[in-house]
Amino acid sequence: MGQRIVIDPVTRIEGHAKISIHLDEAGDVAETRFHVTEFRGFERFCIGRPFWEMPGITARICGICPVSHLLASARAGDGLLAVQIPPAAEKLRRLMNLGQIIQSHALSFFHLSGPDLMLGFDSDPAQRNVFGLIAADPNLARNGIRLRQFGQEVIELLGGRKIHPAWAVPGGVRNGLSQSGRDQIRAKLPEMLTIALDAIGRLKQLTERYQREIATFGVFPSLYLGMVGPGGRWMHYGGKLRVIDHTGKILIDELDPIDYRDVIGEAVEPWSYLKFPYIRALGYPGGMYRVGPLARINVCTTMGATRADTELRELREQAGPVIEGSFYYHHARLIEIIAALERMEMLIEDDDLLSNELRADAGVNRREAVGVSEAPRGTLFHHYKVDDKGLITDVNLIIATGQNNLAINRTVGQIAQSYIRNGQFDQGILNRIEAGVRAYDPCLSCSTHAVGQMAMEVELYDAQGELLDRVSR
Amino acid sequence: MAAKTLTIDGHLVSARPGETLLAAIREAGITVPTLCHLDGLSDVGACRLCLVEIEGQRRLQPACMTMVSEGMVVHTNTPRLQSYRRQIIELLFAERNHVCAVCVASGHCELQRLAGMVGMDHVRYEYLSPNCPVDISHPRFGIDHNRCVLCTRCVRACDEIEGVHTWDVAGRGVNAHVITDLNQPWGASTTCTSCGKCQLACPTGAIFPRGVTVGERPHASERIALIVEARKQRW
Ligand code: SF4
Numbered sequence: 271m272g273q274r275i276v277i278d279p280v281t282r283i284e285g286h287a288k289i290s291i292h293l294d295e296a297g298d299v300a301e302t303r304f305h306v307t308e309f310r311g312f313e314r315f316c317i318g319r320p321f322w323e324m325p326g327i328t329a330r331i332c333g334i335c336p337v338s339h340l341l342a343s344a345r346a347g348d349g350l351l352a353v354q355i356p357p358a359a360e361k362l363r364r365l366m367n368l369g370q371i372i373q374s375h376a377l378s379f380f381h382l383s384g385p386d387l388m389l390g391f392d393s394d395p396a397q398r399n400v401f402g403l404i405a406a407d408p409n410l411a412r413n414g415i416r417l418r419q420f421g422q423e424v425i426e427l428l429g430g431r432k433i434h435p436a437w438a439v440p441g442g443v444r445n446g447l448s449q450s451g452r453d454q455i456r457a458k459l460p461e462m463l464t465i466a467l468d469a470i471g472r473l474k475q476l477t478e479r480y481q482r483e484i485a486t487f488g489v490f491p492s493l494y495l496g497m498v499g500p501g502g503r504w505m506h507y508g509g510k511l512r513v514i515d516h517t518g519k520i521l522i523d524e525l526d527p528i529d530y531r532d533v534i535g536e537a538v539e540p541w542s543y544l545k546f547p548y549i550r551a552l553g554y555p556g557g558m559y560r561v562g563p564l565a566r567i568n569v570c571t572t573m574g575a576t577r578a579d580t581e582l583r584e585l586r587e588q589a590g591p592v593i594e595g596s597f598y599y600h601h602a603r604l605i606e607i608i609a610a611l612e613r614m615e616m617l618i619e620d621d622d623l624l625s626n627e628l629r630a631d632a633g634v635n636r637r638e639a640v641g642v643s644e645a646p647r648g649t650l651f652h653h654y655k656v657d658d659k660g661l662i663t664d665v666n667l668i669i670a671t672g673q674n675n676l677a678i679n680r681t682v683g684q685i686a687q688s689y690i691r692n693g694q695f696d697q698g699i700l701n702r703i704e705a706g707v708r709a710y711d712p713c714l715s716c717s718t719h720a721v722g723q724m725a726m727e728v729e730l731y732d733a734q735g736e737l738l739d740r741v742s743r
Numbered sequence: 744m745a746a747k748t749l750t751i752d753g754h755l756v757s758a759r760p761g762e763t764l765l766a767a768i769r770e771a772g773i774t775v776p777t778l779c780h781l782d783g784l785s786d787v788g789a790c791r792l793c794l795v796e797i798e799g800q801r802r803l804q805p806a807c808m809t810m811v812s813e814g815m816v817v818h819t820n821t822p823r824l825q826s827y828r829r830q831i832i833e834l835l836f837a838e839r840n841h842v843c844a845v846c847v848a849s850g851h852c853e854l855q856r857l858a859g860m861v862g863m864d865h866v867r868y869e870y871l872s873p874n875c876p877v878d879i880s881h882p883r884f885g886i887d888h889n890r891c892v893l894c895t896r897c898v899r900a901c902d903e904i905e906g907v908h909t910w911d912v913a914g915r916g917v918n919a920h921v922i923t924d925l926n927q928p929w930g931a932s933t934t935c936t937s938c939g940k941c942q943l944a945c946p947t948g949a950i951f952p953r954g955v956t957v958g959e960r961p962h963a964s965e966r967i968a969l970i971v972e973a974r975k976q977r978w
């Protein structure tokens with residue numbers, strides 16, 4: 271005998287997911303599951319295609335973070351050509367990824383999570399959306415829009431609106447940055463930094479108010495995986511991978527993406543279409559790890575950017591050397607926005623950016639390659655195998671939400687356990703579960719390679735398997 | 744020989760004897776959709792997009808294959824023709840796998856342009872979704888049969904202009920497909936001179952330069968006519 275709760279749909283995330291909560295005899299939480307119910311065999315669709323087309327094809331998997339797929343795919347393509355791409359192309363790709371991180375994090379923080387954070391989890395659901403936020407705090411809402419627009423502008427200055435799906439290509443990029451584009455970015459950076467620093471100030475003021483959420487949203491030991499650059503600096507493109515444990519001990523360092531299979535295993539569960547990656551050394555499911563903003567600020571030694579480092583130090587003093595709760599994903603996003611803006615400040619002065627040498631030309635020189643980029647949501651792997659002519663024979667994609675899958679499950683369980691007692695619960699709990707999931711900014715349409723709307727529902731079942739309640743919006 | 748006078752869409756037009764109706768229509772400044780026709784190559788009347796109504800004839804005639812004659816009264820854009828043209832384009836899309844969003848020719852493709860021209864907003868036929876191969880064994884070019892519309896422009900360009908006849912058509916009906924030499928991989932062809940005229944002639948993204956990415960294949964079919972003209976004039 272037991273009860274079961276299912277949340278459906280979690281609004282404001284994309285894709286389709288379902289959460290079920292099973293209660294035991296006493297009405298306490300026995301088990302929770304975060305299911306993803308849509309699937310399209312995307313990998314299969316790529317078999318037989320020339321690998322040069324892969325950036326364009328994979329950028330279409332997801333309308334939310336096409337840039338991340340584009341970059342991971344182009345990088346895998348570089349590997350198949352076995353070329354070192356021109357320095358300008360490498361830097362321009364980096365610039366675009368910074369733009370992508372900024373725009374995606376701005377959307378997640380200001381528009382998707384902002385209403386919960388600023389208006390409160392127990393506020394009127396009819397108001398707890400971006401319009402409610404605009405009414406309550408027009409300045410913050412406007413800043414969020416400006417920041418997001420800036421990130422998008424950087425992407426557009428490089429990729430253009432139309433050709434965007436295939437700007438980065440195996441061997442380099444298709445277009446450079448114009449002098450005027452560079453001036454445009456440079457001119458806006460100071461204002462954007464002010465906005466980001468202001469936002470993190472606002473978030474820090476809220477810590478007091480959300481003590482309970484901070485203590486219950488995904489606070490459990492796990493491993494963290496992310497990319498770092500030389501000296502352990504925060505890195506989002508072109509670095510090596512690092513895995514740390516919950517004490518901050520570095521378990522794996524300097525991992526070349528091509529060797530990811532030595533380190534990462536992928537388990538399959540019958541109740542979810544997402545794969546469940548885990549760190550092999552610790553087995554399944556003990557090798558659960560998290561990726562994304564929180565993981566990246568945990569694995570890096572420094573942010574490699576002054577103001578971001580100040581914020582990171584402060585957060586580490588407050589939350590410990592390894593920041594554990596998924597509530598801190600919000601802090602991590604803002605720190606990353608600041609770091610991205612600072613990195614952009616440095617990068618934008620580099621004259622290589624204006625070069626016309628953008629693309630290395632070569633044939634198939636390797637039959638297998640892995641491209642990795644840090645997507646806003648976490649480390650993204652594209653692994654391709656090709657025949658001697660360059661036709662794809664095998665594809666494996668590991669996306670952020672898949673890697674966070676185990677942790678999202680754990681988080682849901684933890685929030686449910688903390689807020690449901692003796693079968694008693696109210697709407698606010700379901701909002702928190704939803705928010706706990708949203709802290710990871712899951713992009714389910716991409717993780718299941720499905721196109722369309724994400725819907726999520728939470729269902730609560732009793733010990734007999736009878737549906738007690740269901741929330742779906 | 745005296746010029747022929749005919750009426751096209753209500754306008755009196757004079758044409759040279761031996762000229763095709765398509766040429767006369769174009770000289771009159773009227774646009775008729777075409778696909779298998781390419782200036783500089785012989786005509787085969789395969790795609791049927793240029794069908795027109797000729798008064799006194801029960802059957803529709805392909806303008807590219809019909810010679811002008813004295814007193815002809817021609818209609819190029821009747822509702823019936825519009826409807827047929829749209830059906831033809833829809834059938835072409837339904838027959839193979841055209842995913843424009845990720846196609847190398849997107850934005851520079853005749854089929855795509857024609858779809859816009861005939862007002863195709865969706866396809867009413869069931870997609871056949873065949874499993875077509877991609878051959879990129881040639882060092883410079885590739886052919887993706889998913890995007891081939893069987894216009895045979897490549898076959899004619901290779902035969903009539905380059906003169907080596909590497910390309911041909913094999914199979915019938917829905918199984919028809921273009922082949923190189925005796926159905927060998929293109930890269931193994933002993934006749935292909937790698938001149939690239941087939942690629943120039945191809946209206947879609949079916950033949951493409953190796954290594955191009957989405958929307959990157961230029962459309963340059965008009966260069967076929969240029970080559971023909973240059974040869975004739977010994978430029
Ligand atoms: S060949 Fe033309 S119609 Fe076909 S997919 Fe490519 S762009 Fe679209």
Ligand code: SF4
Nearest residue numbers: 891892894895897945
């Ligand atoms: S390959 Fe191109 S030119 Fe040749 S028949 Fe097919 S569509 Fe026409």
Ligand code: FES
Nearest residue numbers: 779788790791807
């Ligand atoms: S152009 Fe006349 S039949 Fe194709």
